[in-house]
Amino acid sequence: MTAKTHFLSRTGLAALVALGLSAGGAGAADLVISNWDGYMAPDIAESFKKATGLEIEVVNHATNEEIMGKLMASGGKGYDLVFVSSPFAEVLNHQGLLETVDEAAVPNLANLYPEAAGLAYDPGNAFSVPYAWGTTGLCYRSDLVEGSPDSWMALLKSPDDLKGKTTMLATDRWLMAAGLLGLGYSVNESDPAKINEAKDLLIEAKKDLLAYDDTTFYSKLVSGEASLVHAWDGWCNYGIADNKDIKFVVPKEGSDLWVDTMVVMKAAEHKENAMKFLNFMLDAENHAWAASNILYKVPNKAAMESLDPELLASYPNMAMTPAELTGFELLRDLGEAQKGYSRAVSEIKAAN
Structure with a gap:
């Protein structure tokens, strides 16, 4: 997920550093990993060493774009294993x-x-x-919103009682996806005319927004500053954790399927160790940590089946089945069309 800055307060950089995970720099590690902060267990270095005898170094990246810039510039050198969202993994493979x-x-x-x-x-x-997968939809305060919003148009053409009480994700792919889906188009649309149509709709929608927000939208729901927000499913769960009146729904027009992946660089110095780490992370107990602690669904059958049923009851979107998830449209590498998305989003944000 392109702009995700994973939930820092649930693990904390200080805890990672205390366990020997670095925020950058070369060392004598047996494996160098780049990941979003807070996306693995805070004792990952300790547990992996206990299981394999290997030392790991973790370098944090804030966004897909940040790590992609480094990988493209270096040809992938300096890292063994990297966490990136699937369209970026697709680009790296094509390269x-x-x-x-x-x-x-x-x-x-x-x-x-x-x-x-x-x-x-x-x-x-x-x-x-x-490593993790999910979808995007509407996260809302059921005690502040009349009925159950079921359309992207609740954001794109808000009723009067929601004007100034909604937020949208600002990242290119998800902002454009809301507009495209609202018009009945693909989240991977490449037709310039349809991209422009979605841009115009999003510029009009901007007039009624409280804010574009990729990181604190769930806290705005908790406080009541916002009533309905555009949200990744896992991040909506952070709001639900604090207020059970918060609900998540996938609009009737559909949504995207996002996937965060682990990839091994061809230029890696420790490929064998990287494969051991992949296997370690796919262990049911290790992978279940992500679902239990960051409240994202994981594509690991054994891990998901090990979860406490009360967790799934508390966070209903955690119980989405693989069949349901894969019924949404998988985000793909846009190729040259990505420039059109970036240009459209720049125009949307610049509009008055």
Whole structure:
């Protein structure tokens, strides 16, 4: 997910550093990983060393774009294993920067749902391993919103009682997706005319927004500053944790399927160790940590089946099935069309 700055307060950089995970720089590590902060267990270095005897160094990146810039500039050198969202993994593979996943070295691939091994950008998990997946929709205060909003138009053409009480994600792919889906188009639309139509709709919608917000929208719901927000499912759960009147719904026009992946760089100095880490993370207990602690669904059947049923009852979107998730439209690499999205979003943000 492009702009996600994963939930820092749930683990904390200080805890990571205290356990020997670095925020950057070279060292004598047996494996160098780049990941979003807070996206793995805080004792990951300790537990991986206990299991394998290997030392790891973790370098944090804030966004996909940040780590992509470094990887493209260096040809992937300096990192062994990187966490990126699927469209970016697709780009890296097209550039010849990714190592083929060694199935023999990663037997825990068998823990993945069949659907997770058949994703269109990488059938068979040839160059990437999915770590978390989910969708995007409407997160709202059921005690402040009349009825149950079921359309992207609740954001794009807000009724009077929601004007000034809504937020939207500002990142290119998700902002444009809301406009495109509201018009009945694909989240991977490449037709310039349709992209322009969505841009115009989003410029008009901007007039009624409280804010564009990728990081604190759920807290605005909790405080009551906002009544309805554009949200990733897992982040809506952070709001639900504080206020049970907060609900999540996927609009009737549909939504995207986002996937965060682990990839091994072809230029990696420690490829064998990287494969061991992939296998370690796909262990049911290790992978279940992500679902239990960051409240994202993971594509690991054994991990999801191990979760406390009360967790799924408290956060209903956690119980979405693989069939439901893969019924949404998978985000793909847009190629040259990405420039059109970036240009449209720049115009939307510049509009009065």
